[in-house]
Amino acid sequence: MANPEPAAPLLIKRYASRRLYNTETSDYVTLEDIAGFIRDGREVKIVDLKTGDDLTRQYLLQIIAEHESRGESVLPVDVLTDLVRSYTTQAQSVVPQFLAASFEMLREGQSKMMERMTEMSNPMSRMPGFDQLQRQQQAFLKAMMGGWGSGTSGPEAETQTDSKAPPPADGDMEEIRRQLAALQKRISKL
Structure with missing residues (x-):
């Protein structure tokens, strides 16, 4: 699977008045806004509108200097x-x-x-058959909670309302119990 191509840097233009203009959102931004874009993982490129000079390094250093001067020393x-x-x-x-x-x-x-x-x-998620066990546990909980109505909450209530399947028959319950016992044996051996 190929790595996705990185997004183009966010272009910020500096006007003669030293105001910074975000070309994507068509509004003015501050140094703190630019620091926020960078913290969010976005690449930023700051250029002088008149000369086209790349000012990114200068502004990044200014952001660092401002944070350091406020006592946010890194x-x-x-x-x-x-x-x-x-x-x-x-x-x-x-x-x-x-x-x-x-x-x-x-x-x-x-x-x-x-x-x-x-x-x-969740170390158990690496165990073989964990997904199947999880489905079986949900079916077991659904069967056990079947008569309790809508007074339940949390994951049990979600599984109960997910489908309107009838509760497992006695044979199904026995199979669930058998598989649960086998899982407990596996866990105790770990």
């Missing part, structure tokens, strides 16, 4: 000091690649951590 002083040094030394050629690689590793790490947390939140 960059420790030693990192900022090293950045300033990198502009005056031979390290200038290495620092951009290092920073890009570091942030890529951070993004990948966050992504993997979210995947693991999702897996850990």
